Amino acid sequence: MNNPIKKVVVLGGGTSGWISAALLKKILGSSIQLELVESDDIGTIGVGEATIPPIRHLNNVLGINEAEFLRETKATIKLGINFEDWKNRGHSYLHSFGAAGKSLAFCHFHHLLKRANQLEDGSHLWQYDLNYLCAKAGKFAQIKSKDPIIELPYAYHFDAGLYAKYLRKFSEKLGVIRTEGLVEHVEQCPTSGHITSLKLKNGQTVNGDLFIDCSGFRGLLIQEKLRTGYEDWSHLLQCDRAIAVPSERLDKTLPYTRSIAHSAGWQWRIPLQHRNGNGLVYSSSHCSDQQAMDTLMGNLDSKAIADPKVIRFQTGRRYQQWNKNVIAIGLSSGFLEPLESTSIHLVQSAVVRLVHLFPHLGINSSLVDEFNKQSATEFEQIRDFLVLHYHATERTDSDFWQDMCQMKIPDSLAHKIEIFKQSGRLFREQNDLFTDSSWLQVMLGQGIIPQDYHPIADTMSDEKLTEMLRKVKEIKQAPIDKLPSHDEFLTMYCRQ
Numbered sequence: 085m086n087n088p089i090k091k092v093v094v095l096g097g098g099t100s101g102w103i104s105a106a107l108l109k110k111i112l113g114s115s116i117q118l119e120l121v122e123s124d125d126i127g128t129i130g131v132g133e134a135t136i137p138p139i140r141h142l143n144n145v146l147g148i149n150e151a152e153f154l155r156e157t158k159a160t161i162k163l164g165i166n167f168e169d170w171k172n173r174g175h176s177y178l179h180s181f182g183a184a185g186k187s188l189a190f191c192h193f194h195h196l197l198k199r200a201n202q203l204e205d206g207s208h209l210w211q212y213d214l215n216y217l218c219a220k221a222g223k224f225a226q227i228k229s230k231d232p233i234i235e236l237p238y239a240y241h242f243d244a245g246l247y248a249k250y251l252r253k254f255s256e257k258l259g260v261i262r263t264e265g266l267v268e269h270v271e272q273c274p275t276s277g278h279i280t281s282l283k284l285k286n287g288q289t290v291n292g293d294l295f296i297d298c299s300g301f302r303g304l305l306i307q308e309k310l311r312t313g314y315e316d317w318s319h320l321l322q323c324d325r326a327i328a329v330p331s332e333r334l335d336k337t338l339p340y341t342r343s344i345a346h347s348a349g350w351q352w353r354i355p356l357q358h359r360n361g362n363g364l365v366y367s368s369s370h371c372s373d374q375q376a377m378d379t380l381m382g383n384l385d386s387k388a389i390a391d392p393k394v395i396r397f398q399t400g401r402r403y404q405q406w407n408k409n410v411i412a413i414g415l416s417s418g419f420l421e422p423l424e425s426t427s428i429h430l431v432q433s434a435v436v437r438l439v440h441l442f443p444h445l446g447i448n449s450s451l452v453d454e455f456n457k458q459s460a461t462e463f464e465q466i467r468d469f470l471v472l473h474y475h476a477t478e479r480t481d482s483d484f485w486q487d488m489c490q491m492k493i494p495d496s497l498a499h500k501i502e503i504f505k506q507s508g509r510l511f512r513e514q515n516d517l518f519t520d521s522s523w524l525q526v527m528l529g530q531g532i533i534p535q536d537y538h539p540i541a542d543t544m545s546d547e548k549l550t551e552m553l554r555k556v557k558e559i560k561q562a563p564i565d566k567l568p569s570h571d572e573f574l575t576m577y578c579r580q
C-alpha cells in the first residue's frame with residue numbers, strides 16, 4: 085500500500101492528541117485533512133504539570149499569546165528542578181535551565197572554577213547561574229538581553245488538562261474536526277495490515293490514511309491492534325507507580341519544581357496559580373501502596389483538595405514508534421517517569437519529527453526507519469539521564485537506594501560518568517535533549533566530582549582568573565534586585 089497521505093486521524097484527546105492535532109494542522113495546513121477522535125467516557129490520564137523550555141518553541145510556532153496561555157492554563161514559571169535528599173539526606177541542588185558562568189571556546193566554565201577552588205575560592209557553580217539566583221530569590225521576569233551571559237531560560241508548570249482544552253479550541257479554529265465517540269473496532273487492510281478506519285460505538289466510521297495513536301498507555305492501535313511490542317526498562321528505572329493529589333495553593337508560588345527523594349522513590353511538588361500538584365513516584369517492589377499513600381499524604385504542605393489517584397506504569401518504549409501507517413505519540417509510545425518532566429516534550433519532538441519526515445506521497449520504509457531510529461535515540465538518552473539521578477547517590481538508608489547504587493547501568497551512561505569523573509569533560513551526543521550544563525549540574529549535584537580540570541584553565545594567571553570570576557558573579561547578580569517576585573510577575577503579566 086502506498087497511497088498519498090491526505091487524511092490524518094488522531095486517536096485520543098489528551099495532551100498528546102491535542103498537541104499533535106494543533107501542530108500538524110498549523111504546519112501542514114490545507115495539505116492534510118485532520119480529524120481527532122476522543123471518548124468522553126474514557127477521559128484522559130489527568131496528570132502532567134511540569135515542562136521544559138522547548139515548550140516555548142511549541143507555543144511560538146502555534147502563535148500562542150503567552151499572557152493568555154498563562155491565564156488559561158493557570159500556569160506558573162519554572163526555572164529548574166530542586167532535587168532534595170537525592171545525593172544524601174539534607175542535601176539539595178538545583179538542576180536549572182540556565183548555564184553557569186560564561187561560555188568559553190573548548191573549555192567549560194566549571195574547569196576554571198575547579199582551578200579557582202584550588203586557590204581557596206570557595207564559591208560553587210550555582211552562584212554563577214542566573215536561573216539559580218532567581219529561583220532562590222523567588223524572582224522572575226523575561227530578560228531581554230543580547231548578551232548570552234544573562235539569559236534566563238524558563239518553562240512552565242501548568243494544568244495539562246486545561247492546556248489540552250486550550251489547544252482544542254485553537255485546533256478547531258484551524259479546521260481540525262473533533263469527533264466524540266468510543267472506538268470499538270479497528271479495520272485493517274487484509275494485505276498490508278495498514279489501518280483503514282475506526283468504527284465507533286455510535287455506528288460512525290472514521291477513515292484515514294495515517295493514524296496517530298494518542299490513546300494513552302493502552303496503545304489501542306500501536307499495541308492492541310498492531311502488536312508492536314514494548315522494550316521494558318523497569319530494571320533501570322524501577323519506579324512503576326505514582327500517586328497524584330492536588331492540594332490548596334500556597335501563599336508564595338515558587339518558580340521551580342521540587343523533587344524530594346524518599347526511601348523508595350520521590351515526591352513532586354508543583355506550584356500552579358490555583359493549586360499545588362503533588363505526587364509520589366515509587367517502586368512497588370520496595371514499598372506498599374499504603375506506605376506510599378501515607379508518605380505522600382503525610383508530606384503535603386497544604387490541604388488535599390481531591391482524592392488521591394494511583395497510576396501504574398511500566399518504563400520503556402515501543403520497539404517501533406511508527407509501525408505500518410500508525411505513529412504512536414504520547415503515553416502510547418512509551419513512558420519515562422516524570423523526574424525531568426520530559427513526556428510532553430517527547431510528544432512535541434515526535435510531532436516535529438513527523439513533520440520533517442511527513443510521507444505525503446505514501447509510506448516508505450526509509451522514512452519510517454529514520455523516524456524510529458531518531459525516536460529510539462531520544463528515548464535512550466533521556467533514560468540514561470534519569471538513571472544517573474538514581475544511580476549516582478550516596479544514599480544507602482533503604483533497600484531501594486542500595487539497589488540503585490548496585491544496579492548495572494547502560495554502557496552509554498557508564499562511559500559518560502567515567503569520562504567526567506576522570507577529566508571533567510562532557511560531550512553532547514546526537515542532539516541530546518539535555519545540554520552539557522544539565523549533565524554537569526546533575527553529576528555534581530549527585531556527588532560525582534571530577535579529579536581533574538582542562539589544562540586551558542591553567543593558561544590564565546591566578547589574578548586574572550580571580551578577577552574574571554568576580555566579574556561574572558557581579559554580572560549574574562546585577563539583575564536580581566530589579567526583578568519582581570514570581571507572584572508579582574504573574575499578577576502583572578496575566579492582566580495583560
Ligand code: FAD
Nearest residue numbers: 096097098100123129132134267299300414415422427428
Ligand atoms: P491520555 O491523557 O491517557 O489520553 C488518552 C486519550 O485517548 C483520551 O482522550 C481518551 O479518551 C482516548 N481514548 C483511549 N481509548 C479510546 C477509545 N477506545 N476510543 C476513543 N478514544 C479513546 N509529562 C510531563 O511532561 N510533565 C510532567 O510533569 C508529567 N507528570 C506525569 C506524572 C505521572 C504520574 C504520569 C503517569 C505522567 C506524567 N506526565 C508528565 C506524562 C503526561 O501525563 C502525558 O504525557 C500526557 O498527559 C499525555 O497523555 P496522553 O495524551 O498520551 O494520554
